[in-house]
Amino acid sequence: MRLIDIARREAFLNRFTWYAQDYPGYVKVKRELRRELTLTADEVGMPAAIASLGHPAQLAAEYLSNLERPYPRWSTAVWWAGAGLYVLVGLGVAYSLGVMDSLAAVGGGSVDLVVFGTPVKFTNTAEEISTQFQLTPASFVWFMTATAAPYLIGARAWRLWPRSREAAISESHAT
DSSP states (O other), X not given: OOHHHHHXXXXXXXXXXXXXXXXXXXXXXXXXXXXXXXXXXXXXXXXXXXXXXXXXXXXXXXXXXXXXXXXXXXXXXXXXXXXXXXXXXXXXHHHHHHHHHHHHHTTOEEEEEXXXXXXXXXXXXXXXXXXXXXXXXXXXHHHHHHHHHHHHHHHTGGGGXXXXXXXXXXXXXXX
């Protein structure tokens, strides 16, 4: 198979995947489509094989129409939770660096602050540069908020509750 045919096939499959990401097991469907496209392309060529499947959005819509309702995206949710944690840690580090720079600018010293529910002692003197913290229940609440909220939104957890088929279909086509 020529490189251009592989590129065409993968471009089609990636566009299909984008539209079908609400379909449970879309990765398996993508694998099957890849195999079918490869076999069909051996007989009629890749452009004809791709054209026989139609537009990727329409093909994905056919798969989605077989669902009784939209399902949450749990794997997407994990990425969103990781992003939330990354942002929380990044903000904490940026805040800590700012406090340490401020202490250096005023000639050094120590200061006790609360950062995202966590008591922190910042020290920047000629003898010592340190940051000490102790995790508290409030720290846990910040951590859970930074990860659970993006997780539930990324998963589209509201899809767990049953709704009418017409409303579910219209939502899956809108997103």
